[in-house]
Amino acid sequence: MVGSVAYDDVQTPFDRRRDLLGGAASYFAVAASLYARVRLVGVVGDDFRAEDVERLRGRGVDVAALERRAGRSFHWSGRYDYDMSSAETLSTDLGVFGDWHPRLPEALRDVPFVFLANIDPEIQLDLLEQVRGPRIVAMDSMNYWLEYKRSSVADVMRRSHVVCINEGEARQFAQTFSIIRAAREILELGPSALVIKRGEHGSMLFLRDGGTFWSPAYPLEKVQDPTGAGDSFAGGLVGHLAAVGSLDADELRRAVVHGTVCASFAVETFSVDGIASATPDAIEGRYQALRSLVAIGAETLAGAAPPPPRR
Numbered sequence: 001m002v003g004s005v006a007y008d009d010v011q012t013p014f015d016r017r018r019d020l021l022g023g024a025a026s027y028f029a030v031a032a033s034l035y036a037r038v039r040l041v042g043v044v045g046d047d048f049r050a051e052d053v054e055r056l057r058g059r060g061v062d063v064a065a066l067e068r069r070a071g072r073s074f075h076w077s078g079r080y081d082y083d084m085s086s087a088e089t090l091s092t093d094l095g096v097f098g099d100w101h102p103r104l105p106e107a108l109r110d111v112p113f114v115f116l117a118n119i120d121p122e123i124q125l126d127l128l129e130q131v132r133g134p135r136i137v138a139m140d141s142m143n144y145w146l147e148y149k150r151s152s153v154a155d156v157m158r159r160s161h162v163v164c165i166n167e168g169e170a171r172q173f174a175q176t177f178s179i180i181r182a183a184r185e186i187l188e189l190g191p192s193a194l195v196i197k198r199g200e201h202g203s204m205l206f207l208r209d210g211g212t213f214w215s216p217a218y219p220l221e222k223v224q225d226p227t228g229a230g231d232s233f234a235g236g237l238v239g240h241l242a243a244v245g246s247l248d249a250d251e252l253r254r255a256v257v258h259g260t261v262c263a264s265f266a267v268e269t270f271s272v273d274g275i276a277s278a279t280p281d282a283i284e285g286r287y288q289a290l291r292s293l294v295a296i297g298a299e300t301l302a303g304a305a306p307p308p309p310r311r
C-alpha cells in the first residue's frame with residue numbers, strides 16, 4: 001500500500017489535539033494488519049518520531065519501504081462540527097510528499113493485493129506502474145485531489161477493481177446530486193465494485209453487474225475523532241479481501257461489514273489509538289452485532305419462509 005503518513009491537528013467541538021499520528025496509510029495499515037501482512041510504501045520527514053515508526057512496526061507492518069527524507073512530514077489540520085461528520089480542512093502541507101516518487105523494492109513488485117490510499121493520484125499511478133500483474137487493486141481519494149487532479153483520480157479509478165469514496169466526493173466527482181447516478185458513472189470507468197461511505201449512515205456497495213448491498217454503521221454512543229474512519233474502513237475491507245483472496249459478491253459484502261467494524265473502532269479515540277485497540281475477538285463481536293442489526297426474523301432471502309396459508 002501507498003498513502004499519506006502524517007501528523008494531524010484535529011479540532012472537535014469538545015476537544016483539540018496537535019501532532020497526532022495520522023495519514024491515510026497509518027490508519028489503513030493498523031486496521032489491515034488485523035487481517036493480513038501489510039507493506040507500507042511512503043515517506044516521512046526528519047521531524048517524524050521514531051516511536052511512531054515503531055508503533056507501525058510493532059503491529060507487524062513492514063516499514064522497509066517507508067523512506068525518511070530531510071524536510072517536514074505531511075501535516076493536515078481539520079475541524080469537525082457537532083455532527084462529527086465530514087471534516088473541514090483548515091490546512092494541508094504536503095511536506096516531503098510534495099516532490100516524492102515511490103520506489104517499489106524489487107521484492108515487492110509481485111504483491112497480489114494493492115491498496116492506493118488517499119494521496120496525490122500521480123503517486124498512486126506511479127506505484128501501480130511498478131507492480132507486476134496484481135490480482136486486486138483498491139483505491140481511495142478525497143475532495144482535495146478531486147479538486148486539483150480530477151482526471152488523474154479518474155485514471156486511478158479506471159485501473160482499480162475496488163473504488164472507495166465518500167458520499168460527498170462521489171457527488172463532487174460526478175457533479176450530480178444523485179448517488180445512484182454517481183455510482184453508475186464511476187462503475188462505467190471500469191472497476192468491478194464501488195463502495196460509497198456515508199459516515200454515521202453506513203455505506204453502500206455497488207457492483208458493476210448490478211448487485212447492491214447497503215450496510216448501516218455500527219451504532220456508537222462515543223465518537224471522539226472521526227479522522228481515519230474512511231482509511232480504517234478500507235483497512236478492514238481490503239484486509240478481508242486479501243485474507244480470502246476473492247472478489248466474489250458475498251466476500252465483498254463481508255468485506256464491507258469488516259470495514260464498517262474497523263471504522264467504528266477508529267472513531268472512538270483520537271489518532272490510531274482506537275483502531276489499534278481492536279482485537280480479533282472485539283472485531284468478531286461487532287461483526288455479529290451488525291449481522292443481527294439487519295436480520296429480519298429467521299428467514300433469509302435465499303430460503304424465505306413459506307407464505308402464510310390462504311384463508
Ligand code: AMP
Nearest residue numbers: 004006022023118144227228229230231
Ligand atoms: P479519513 O479517513 O478520510 O478521515 O482520512 C483522514 C486522514 O487523511 C488524516 O489522517 C490526514 O492526515 C489524511 N489526509 C488529509 N488530507 C489529505 C490529502 N489531501 N491527501 C492525503 N491524505 C490526506
